[in-house]
Structures are given as structure tokens and as C-alpha cells.
Amino acid sequence: GNSVTQMEGPVTLSEEAFLTINCTYTATGYPSLFWYVQYPGEGLQLLLKATKADDKGSNKGFEATYRKETTSFHLEKGSVQVSDSAVYFCALSPFSGGYNKLIFGAGTRLAVHP
Amino acid sequence: EPEVTQTPSHQVTQMGQEVILRCVPISNHLYFYWYRQILGQKVEFLVSFYNNEISEKSEIFDDQFSVERPDGSNFTLKIRSTKLEDSAMYFCASSGPPSRDRGPYSNQPQHFGDGTRLSIL
Numbered sequence: 001g002n003s004v005t006q007m008e009g010p011v012t013l014s015e016e017a018f019l020t021i022n023c024t025y026t027a028t029g030y031p032s033l034f035w036y037v038q039y040p041g042e043g044l045q046l047l048l049k050a051t052k053a054d055d056k057g058s059n060k061g062f063e064a065t066y067r068k069e070t071t072s073f074h075l076e077k078g079s080v081q082v083s084d085s086a087v088y089f090c091a092l093s094p095f096s097g098g099y100n101k102l103i104f105g106a107g108t109r110l111a112v113h114p
Numbered sequence: 115e116p117e118v119t120q121t122p123s124h125q126v127t128q129m130g131q132e133v134i135l136r137c138v139p140i141s142n143h144l145y146f147y148w149y150r151q152i153l154g155q156k157v158e159f160l161v162s163f164y165n166n167e168i169s170e171k172s173e174i175f176d177d178q179f180s181v182e183r184p185d186g187s188n189f190t191l192k193i194r195s196t197k198l199e200d201s202a203m204y205f206c207a208s209s210g211p212p213s214r215d216r217g218p219y220s221n222q223p224q225h226f227g228d229g230t231r232l233s234i235l
Contacts (some may be wrong), residue, residue, distance in 0.1 A: 034223055043205060043228035044157065064123075087156060100145065101159035101170060102207075102224055 002027045006090050006105035013080055013112050021075040021108045023064075023090035031092040033057075033066050033073040034102070038087045047075075047088070081113045116140045120227035128235055129198055129213050135191045135230045137206030146189045147224060148181065151173070157205070160231040163189065196234045203229045 024031065035047040035057070048057030053068035059087040062077045073090060090105040120214045127133050139146050148160040161171040163181055180192045187206075193200055207224040 032223075036226075044207075044226040046225065049223050067213045101162055101172075102149075102157075103159070104157040106156050 002031070002092060002094050002103050004090050004092055004105035005105075006108050007089075008106070009087075009109040011108060011110045015082055015111070015112055015114050016079045017112075018109050019075070019077040019080045019084075019110065020048050021088055021110070022088075023073045023075065023105060024061045025072075025073065027094055029094060031066070031094045034093065035062070035064055035073070035075050036089045036091060036104075038089065038107070040086070044089065053111055070078055080110070082112045082114055085110055085112045117165035118208055118225050120204075120230050122230060123228065124231045124233070126233045126235065127196055130195050133193050133196055133232065135193075135204050135232070137189045137191075138187050139206065139208030140210075140225055142189070143208035143210050143211045143225075145169075145224075146181075146183070147209075148191045149205045149207065149226075150202040151204045151205065151229075157208055160191075160204075166185055177179075193214055193232075196232075198234050201232060201234045203231050205229045 004025045005024050030099040032051045034049045036044045037047045038044050040046045047062055049065055050057040050066035053066055064073050064075045066073055087107045087109045089107045091102045092101050094099050118140055121136045125127055125133055146163040149157050150160055151157045159172050161175045162169045176196045182190050206227045209224045210222040
């Protein structure tokens with residue numbers, strides 16, 4: 001079946017620290033992979049995506065590379081800010097003709113302190 | 115940038131009552147979804163909707179739930195007889211047609227609304 005596993009949080013970092021949030025997946029076929037972010041009191045926002053192996057998604061200083069050999073899509077940022085404090089969700093979408101549910105990981109809460 | 119809008123932002127209702135959660139997806143999108151997130155837990159898929167019919171639903175989406183696209187813009191989720199355990203944040207999402215970008219076809223990302231917090235008393 002299809003599933004997503006994320007590292008458990010919370011992750012607590014100081015401002016300007018390096019961030020890695022691990023995400024691995026199980027899927028058949030050619031899934032698309034996504035990172036969504038949820039700021040306190042808000043909905044889910046797409047952070048970045050990758051649709052095929054070796055693609056790198058990037059946005060707002062965050063990056064993730066679609067690694068088919070290790071079935072991973074780890075999120076990284078070189079220097080976090082207090083404003084990055086949020087819950088980060090890794091998700092996959094198995095392709096089956098255009099519509100498909102997103103399968104989310106459990107989410108990882110990031111807290112960045114000044 | 116176009117966005118998905120949901121109303122109301124917060125709905126409080128008595129157990130056993132019917133509720134309708136409303137969503138206006140992005141106008142040129144073809145695929146519509148509902149998800150829910152119980153406080154502090156994972157976001158869970160409820161149902162997907164395409165071409166005026168349900169394309170997939172989860173185990174959570176039992177006979178108490180229904181979806182409808184009553185006109186060209188709205189997409190609603192109805193819970194017929196609410197239970198305490200229906201208390202959650204409900205998210206609507208929409209996505210465009212699949213694309214082929216120098217590779218195999220892939221799904222477009224889903225764009226989410228800000229959610230409706232449903233509180234059952």
C-alpha cells in the first residue's frame with residue numbers, strides 16, 4: 001500500500017540553524033511527492049513538490065529531492081528563521097489518472113527560537 | 115493568486131444535528147477533495163470528487179456524509195447526524211488536470227482552503 005513516514009517532532013532549533021526533516025514513503029508506480037506547511041491557526045499551504053525521481057523541489061529556502069533509490073523526500077533548509085515555526089507535512093499522491101487522495105505523514109512540528 | 119475559500123470558519127452545533135460545510139474551489143480546477151484533521155492528529159482523506167461524482171472515499175466517509183456540487187462554483191460536505199467524534203478541522207482542496215512535464219503524467223498539487231473548525235457539543 002501507500003504510506004508516508006515522517007520523523008517525530010517536535011524539532012526545536014535556534015535561529016540560523018540547519019534543518020532536516022526526514023520523510024520516507026512506500027508507494028507503487030510513480031507517485032508525486034509534496035511538502036505542506038501549516039502555520040498556527042491556518043490551513044495547509046503547499047511548500048514544494050517533486051513529480052519524478054531526482055527532481056528537486058524548492059521554495060522559500062527549503063529544498064527536498066525525490067530519491068527513488070532510498071524512497072525518501074527529506075526537507076532541508078540551510079538557515080531557519082523564527083517565522084518558519086510551523087507543522088510540516090510530507091505527502092504523496094499516487095498517480096491514477098489525475099485525481100487522487102493525498103496521503104499525509106503524521107506531521108513534524110518545528111519550533112525555532114531566537 | 116486564486117485560492118480555495120471555505121465557510122464558515124467555525125461551526126458549532128449540537129450532536130445529532132445536520133451541518134453543511136461549504137467550499138468554493140479554484141475556478142478552473144476539476145478535482146475536489148475533503149480532508150479532516152482531528153486536533154493534534156494527522157490530516158485524513160475523506161473523499162474525492164470528479165465529473166460530478168465521487169471518485170474515491172475513505173472508511174471514515176460513511177452514510178452520514180455526502181458531498182455535492184450544486185452549481186458551477188460551490189462544493190459542499192454534509193454530515194447528516196453529527197456525533198461528538200466528528201469534531202475536527204475540515205479542509206477542502208482542489209486541483210487542476212494532470213500535467214506532463216518532460217516525464218510521465220503527474221497529479222497537480224492540491225490547493226487547500228483555510229478550513230472549517232467543526233465543534234460538536
